[in-house]
Amino acid sequence: MPEPMGFFTDTTVCIGCKACEVACKEWNQLPAKNGGIGELSGDSYDNTRKLDGIHWRHVRFIEQFKGPYDGRWLMMSDVCKHCVQAGCLEVCPTGAIIRTEFDTVVIQSDVCNGCRACIAACPFGVIDVNPVSGTAQKCTLCYDRLKVGLEPACSKACPTDSIQFGSIVELRTRAHKRVDQLKAQGVKAELYGADPDGALGGLNSFYLLVDEPEVYGLPRKPTLPSRNLAKSASFSFASAAVLGVLALVGLRKRRMDGMGGPSGGGPN
């Protein structure tokens, strides 16, 4: 049995080249947006903007500028987090979403029927429908490459090793050393998703961040959608019970009124 594998993304060395996006698209044969015609976002140098069904990797540009000489660029290559407790896998009604032997989360496109429950369940906004297949799609952590001993296309292409692939245990050790190194240099650095006792049992794609998670478009405490199930079901049951009682009380009142009226008694 292979050990859990994943990504450690060190955002401090990302240069925003988007080689990972291109490598991902090329390996996975993902279609171009808008028929391949260039599309400008209009308010950023980042023109692909977000993860979706045809962008399984996305390099986020965060432009923090207070003035022409006072600012910084934060860059983060974002991807599916391959959560240890995955919301998408939890809600998928077809069984299309599976956990692999590498502890990664994969959508089987031939099983998915495009109901889109996983899109709403993912706390990170990772999944979307691929308009070509009509099914929900996202990063597979290059399951096909892993099966034959290759590393994923994105980390292979990354020129600065911002995206590092390996066993989760080893990656965590490496990440903690990097955080210590940056803190010694006076940089405010934190790991996001590296704690196996943290949110969602840890993320198999975790990050080193130098600002708050929200700045990178990441929820501070991601949770499973099922957290709401018991409470929501209880309140619905209570509402149904109240309406049922009101219906029966109304019928009883009608019967009582009828007994005193011209139509006389009789059942109900």
Add this chain to the structure above:
Amino acid sequence: MSDTFFSGAPHWTWFIIPYFFVGGLAGGAYFLAAVLDWFGRPEDRAVVRTGYDIAAVGAILSGLLLTIDLGRPLRFWHMLFQSENFPALMFKGWSPISFGAWAILLFGLFSVLSALGARAEEGRLQIPALRAVGGVVKGGVAKLVAGVGGLLGLFVAGYTGILLSVTNRPIWADSPWLGALFVASGVSTGAAALILRSPGRGATERSLGWLSSFDTKALVVELLVLAAFIWSLGPINRVWVSFWGLLLLVGVVGFGILAPLRMHAKPAQAAKLVLLGGFLLRLATILASEGIDRYRVTAGL
């Protein structure tokens, strides 16, 4: 900011909104028909038969809307059976969309059986096969079907709200009250549909009077649950400072609940407004969340 603002919109829109409305209405109408079937008078049979008809048509329409909305409609059966391991069943008790697919299927079966039974009772079935099926659904069998179907009807009316809550989307996952709200709305719109449709099947004034009186109570329950829903959202309520908030306030609360409550003398007009309010409730709650996009939130747009 709630963590739900970083999720992606599932694009549940122009087939799902009518499905949520029709499914709720059909479930509510069947539930009320079943209550009258079990505890009503013989004079209520017209309402009972109308309720079963509305439920059967609504359940079939619901199934069609759900199927059309899929990215791959021909794979709708993957929700019921394991596609790679047929005929093993596909069922997740912790996933509302999974148990909801089964609930819709079973509700459709029970509502069609009840509708056939009611039509056989009236002698309105011409096709021998349907007449044979309808002939079986009478007496104790009809009561049993109505009892189970009534519970399924309430389930179908409410699970759609639970489905929305069991996500990570803004508004939907920020409150546990949507299921309860949709149950109340489903039953009130079901009663409204019966008030409008059953006079054509010969419903008596007493039956209609009970329906109208019940709908008033259901609307009060709906208003209270809606207040609890809004209260539970807390700071998330700023999302209602939008067109959808206006629609919720004016269309749902104003025209859909308060106006019908003041129109006792005109039950048919009140019922039409209740139906409008029920539809607008689904429209506002779904589209208010669908419009929130993760990357725009992060970019501060």
